[in-house]
Amino acid sequence: MRKNKRNFLNNAVTYGMVIVAFLLCELAISGLIGGFKMSRSLKGQLVPICVYVVMAVSLNLTVGFSGELSLGHAGFMSVGAFSGVLISQWLGSAFPDIPSLARVIAALVSGGIFAGIAGILIGIPVLRLRGDYLAIVTLAFGEIIRNLINCMYFSLDGKSLHFGFNNPNLAGKLVINGPMGATGVNRLASFEVGFVLVLFTLFVVMNLVNSRSGRAIMAARDNRIAAEAMGINVTKYKMIAFVTSAVLAGMAGALYGLNFANTAAAKFKFDTSILVLVFVVLGGIGSIRGSIIAAALLTILPEVLREFGDYRMLVYAIVLIAVMIATNSPLLGNLFNRIRPHRMKPGKEAGKA
Amino acid sequence: MTQQQKKKFNADTRMVPVPSQAIVPERDINEQPVLVASHLGIEFGGLKAVDDFNMIIGKTEIAGLIGPNGAGKTTVFNLLTKVYQPTSGSVLVNGKDTAGMNTVQANKLGLARTFQNIRLFSNMTVEENVRIGLHNQVSYGLMTGIFRLPGYWKGEKKQHEMALDLLSLFDMQKMADVKAGSLPYGAQRRLEIVRALATHPSLLLLDEPAAGMNPHETEELMENIIKIRDQFQIAVLLIEHDMNLVMGICEGICVLNYGRVIAKGTAEEIQRNPVVIEAYLGKQSAEEEAQG
Amino acid sequence: MIQFLSFLISGISLGSVYAIIALGYSMVYGIAKMLNFAHGDVIMIGAYIAFCTVQYLHLPPLVAVLAAVVVCTVLGILIEGLAYKPLRQASSLAVLITAIGMSYLLQNVALLIWGANPKSFPSVISLGTLSLFDGRLRITSETFVTILANIVIMIALTLFTNRTKMGKAMRCVSEDKGAAELMGVNVNSTISMTFAIGSALAAVAGVLLCSSYPTLMPTTGAMPGIKAFTAAVFGGIGSIPGALIGGLLLGVIEILGRAYISTELSDAIVFAVLIVVLLVKPTGLLGKPTHEKV
Numbered sequence: 001m002r003k004n005k006r007n008f009l010n011n012a013v014t015y016g017m018v019i020v021a022f023l024l025c026e027l028a029i030s031g032l033i034g035g036f037k038m039s040r041s042l043k044g045q046l047v048p049i050c051v052y053v054v055m056a057v058s059l060n061l062t063v064g065f066s067g068e069l070s071l072g073h074a075g076f077m078s079v080g081a082f083s084g085v086l087i088s089q090w091l092g093s094a095f096p097d098i099p100s101l102a103r104v105i106a107a108l109v110s111g112g113i114f115a116g117i118a119g120i121l122i123g124i125p126v127l128r129l130r131g132d133y134l135a136i137v138t139l140a141f142g143e144i145i146r147n148l149i150n151c152m153y154f155s156l157d158g159k160s161l162h163f164g165f166n167n168p169n170l171a172g173k174l175v176i177n178g179p180m181g182a183t184g185v186n187r188l189a190s191f192e193v194g195f196v197l198v199l200f201t202l203f204v205v206m207n208l209v210n211s212r213s214g215r216a217i218m219a220a221r222d223n224r225i226a227a228e229a230m231g232i233n234v235t236k237y238k239m240i241a242f243v244t245s246a247v248l249a250g251m252a253g254a255l256y257g258l259n260f261a262n263t264a265a266a267k268f269k270f271d272t273s274i275l276v277l278v279f280v281v282l283g284g285i286g287s288i289r290g291s292i293i294a295a296a297l298l299t300i301l302p303e304v305l306r307e308f309g310d311y312r313m314l315v316y317a318i319v320l321i322a323v324m325i326a327t328n329s330p331l332l333g334n335l336f337n338r339i340r341p342h343r344m345k346p347g348k349e350a351g352k353a
Numbered sequence: 354m355t356q357q358q359k360k361k362f363n364a365d366t367r368m369v370p371v372p373s374q375a376i377v378p379e380r381d382i383n384e385q386p387v388l389v390a391s392h393l394g395i396e397f398g399g400l401k402a403v404d405d406f407n408m409i410i411g412k413t414e415i416a417g418l419i420g421p422n423g424a425g426k427t428t429v430f431n432l433l434t435k436v437y438q439p440t441s442g443s444v445l446v447n448g449k450d451t452a453g454m455n456t457v458q459a460n461k462l463g464l465a466r467t468f469q470n471i472r473l474f475s476n477m478t479v480e481e482n483v484r485i486g487l488h489n490q491v492s493y494g495l496m497t498g499i500f501r502l503p504g505y506w507k508g509e510k511k512q513h514e515m516a517l518d519l520l521s522l523f524d525m526q527k528m529a530d531v532k533a534g535s536l537p538y539g540a541q542r543r544l545e546i547v548r549a550l551a552t553h554p555s556l557l558l559l560d561e562p563a564a565g566m567n568p569h570e571t572e573e574l575m576e577n578i579i580k581i582r583d584q585f586q587i588a589v590l591l592i593e594h595d596m597n598l599v600m601g602i603c604e605g606i607c608v609l610n611y612g613r614v615i616a617k618g619t620a621e622e623i624q625r626n627p628v629v630i631e632a633y634l635g636k637q638s639a640e641e642e643a644q645g
Numbered sequence: 646m647i648q649f650l651s652f653l654i655s656g657i658s659l660g661s662v663y664a665i666i667a668l669g670y671s672m673v674y675g676i677a678k679m680l681n682f683a684h685g686d687v688i689m690i691g692a693y694i695a696f697c698t699v700q701y702l703h704l705p706p707l708v709a710v711l712a713a714v715v716v717c718t719v720l721g722i723l724i725e726g727l728a729y730k731p732l733r734q735a736s737s738l739a740v741l742i743t744a745i746g747m748s749y750l751l752q753n754v755a756l757l758i759w760g761a762n763p764k765s766f767p768s769v770i771s772l773g774t775l776s777l778f779d780g781r782l783r784i785t786s787e788t789f790v791t792i793l794a795n796i797v798i799m800i801a802l803t804l805f806t807n808r809t810k811m812g813k814a815m816r817c818v819s820e821d822k823g824a825a826e827l828m829g830v831n832v833n834s835t836i837s838m839t840f841a842i843g844s845a846l847a848a849v850a851g852v853l854l855c856s857s858y859p860t861l862m863p864t865t866g867a868m869p870g871i872k873a874f875t876a877a878v879f880g881g882i883g884s885i886p887g888a889l890i891g892g893l894l895l896g897v898i899e900i901l902g903r904a905y906i907s908t909e910l911s912d913a914i915v916f917a918v919l920i921v922v923l924l925v926k927p928t929g930l931l932g933k934p935t936h937e938k939v
Contacts, residue, residue, distance in 0.1 A: 129924075141920070212484075213495045229468075230549075230551075233457050314754065321747060325732065329735070
């Protein structure tokens with residue numbers, strides 16, 4: 001039960017951190033913090049930060065807690081983005097009186113549902129594979145999703161929705177325009193919605209991890225054979241983690257799609273999957289708080305590095321490599337351990353007991 | 354275990370023959386056997402790792418599976434628990450055929466095991482390890498867990514209580530919050546047994562439970578295995594190299610060599626069997642033994 | 646029919662390039678057990694070096710290829726020594742992210758040096774075109790040279806890993822690093838050597854790729870890199886003939902898919918075939934199944 005208390009405290013700190021950060025941002029936007037004014041470009045980053053935090057936390061569920069390297073997370077994001085945008089635009093066109101918040105919620109829910117369906121369809125074949133083979137197949141699925149969306153055209157004509165595969169000549173106004181992606185979207189996303197989505201994600205992931213199903217997911221990761229011998233259906237729990245992660249990524253995608261007037265399909269290519277993976281690894285695999293911090297900082301970092309001009313991405317790459325070496329090399333690791341205050345090792349407790 | 358206890362224990366374990374040459378304790382003869390393996394075999398690339406393995410285990414029997422290194426003992430465990438699918442023969446657990454089942458289904462049918470090279474969830478706490486074993490015993494749904502419905506709190510509380518209860522078998526309640534990977538070796542082996550017990554088995558398969566334990570710990574383990582059998586009314590099949598343990602507590606013993614059963618019987622019968630002596634010590638020693 | 650033949654030949658040509666890149670991936674994976682995502686960008690650097698040698702220094706094509714090979718070999722050893730060596734004991738994910746960082750680094754260095762505008766790559770192999778069937782089937786010299794280079798490299802590498810001491814050391818290290826070290830194999834230099842060979846091959850592949858598809862940009866290497874990696878997995882990662890078969894199949898499927906099914910979906914078709922293959926044979930066409938001992 002001591003463990004439960006520790007979990008509770010840990011979760012409280014995570015929620016607290018997010019809420020405080022949100023309040024600080026709100027204060028900065030309204031100019032209530034003396035001497036500090038949030039720049040326009042930084043303000044534009046607020047919704048993407050929420051999106052990437054959700055992406056990172058959800059990917060951590062697959063990579064950290066379920067132990068499966070997924071390189072196609074952006075695929076679920078794109079399914080969520082385009083289905084969410086489509087629903088939101090359709091609602092706006094079919095029922096002009098509907099409040100925009102309802103359209104946002106509908107977009108998030110449908111984004112989650114469609115990405116979840118994609119997650120089930122992909123998970124069935126993918127989770128039969130192991131290790132690097134699983135990674136390459138998730139990458140392949142991510143690329144297939146992008147390729148398919150490249151060929152999809154949807155248009156709105158009043159209440160009716162038209163669909164064309166590789167055929168842009170549709171009646172009405174094009175909403176999803178093949179490689180051009182979503183066009184002419186009503187920008188309904190707001191920082192507040194993003195904040196609520198982040199809280200929802202934390203709620204789902206942290207509660208899942210600290211439950212019977214969560215323990216089964218981690219048992220399957222730590223030792224598949226032992227987990228099966230204990231009567232745990234490993235495939236089922238890997239699937240649960242994978243699909244939950246896909247649903248959350250879909251919701252993040254829907255929010256992302258509603259944040260921009262135009263979102264090209266190319267936005268969700270392999271690089272985006274990798275970017276999110278970088279957040280997860282840098283934040284610490286299996287650490288939810290780490291994912292949040294890494295996602296937020298690394299989303300802002302390119303903005304902060306803007307003064308480096310052309311050298312911006314170069315610096316980003318060097319920082320990335322340096323951090324990875326610094327945190328993982330045994331030489332520097334020892335140094336860190338020496339600086340860090342000594343924690344009570346669990347082994348000692350065992351000796352006493 | 355004191356000498357007296359041992360005598361008392363041996364006194365009420367008369368072994369009686371059942372069909373197909375197997376023997377079970379007299380008290381189990383009217384009960385359905387917990388395990389019936391017949392003509393079980395597996396081939397790896399033409400090599401018969403286990404061939405024509407037959408065994409019957411009574412409802413509350415403590416049975417031993419011994420044999421030299423590489424005889425195929427662990428392979429038998431893997432066949433029984435469906436880690437490998439046998440290429441021939443059948444396994445009945447509590448009268449149900451396990452053909453086509455996987456490890457998970459075999460566990461649900463009543464087979465729980467430990468591993469020769471300990472396979473704990475080493476990053477989880479001791480209690481969490483036991484709770485994994487309780488996974489199918491105390492269950493609530495995914496959504497109940499995520500949305501913290503009343504079922505979650507009830508289930509968690511029950512799991513916690515049951516886990517501590519099981520841990521108290523080995524006096525391990527105090528270690529409940531310790532990471533399993535940081536336990537001393539002997540405690541890890543004991544935890545594996547507790548975790549297996551948590552799945553509510555009718556047959557407990559122990560793969561070298563005393564490996565790496567000192568003589569004192571082994572003595573304790575012997576007592577505990579008997580205690581578990583008596584308390585839970587289950588059968589135990591164990592692989593072990595420590596002959597004191599095997600001869601001390603096993604009622605029926607099966608000797609395996611080169612994947613084949615070379616002898617079956619009670620401890621005394623096995624100790625006297627020249628084929629067994631030959632398998633363990635070589636032909637010459639066996640002859641000397643016979644002469645001397 | 647002749648049209649099909651011409652698609653098939655260009656498929657084999659593209660596949661040969663993939664096979665050469667896949668070899669680099671496969672060798673490095675086999676020995677260092679890491680996915681070297683920067684491999685694709687070494688291709689791009691190789692192509693730029695060849696481009697500069699021909700365009701600015703006006704040196705003959707053969708010298709250009711040689712220069713590319715030398716620069717990439719050194720680059721490969723440098724990357725391994727600076728970025729991957731400190732992470733020998735780290736988790737494979739940490740190494741993966743470092744490799745991705747290295748890929749960004751190479752792309753951005755190239756961006757700073759050569760700019761974002763695509764360069765038109767001058768063909769370093771212009772020996773004319775072979776016309777068959779009254780000019781209905783035309784095979785360019787680039788195609789010939791690519792396929793030929795592929796065959797030569799495959800034979801040479803097979804001989805190298807099977808016959809030479811260094812090659813045997815490589816196979817030892819890929820099988821069991823610890824045991825190889827105990828047997829006196831210098832694991833560090835073997836890994837460096839693998840990176841050197843892989844990068845040299847990448848340079849050749851870069852020149853060949855850009856001779857057939859002459860647009861050169863800092864991101865040129867990314868997609869062929871991923872596809873070659875797919876090819877390596879397809880054929881069974883860690884296997885030389887696997888890389889060859891995987892690469893060729895991938896190239897042919899891509900070209901035929903583009904020609905007969907859909908240009909937009911050619912990548913999707915390639916990846917779909919990969920998925921089907923992995924589902925039927927979970928360790929690739931020539932990969933050995935792995936068993937976990939219980």
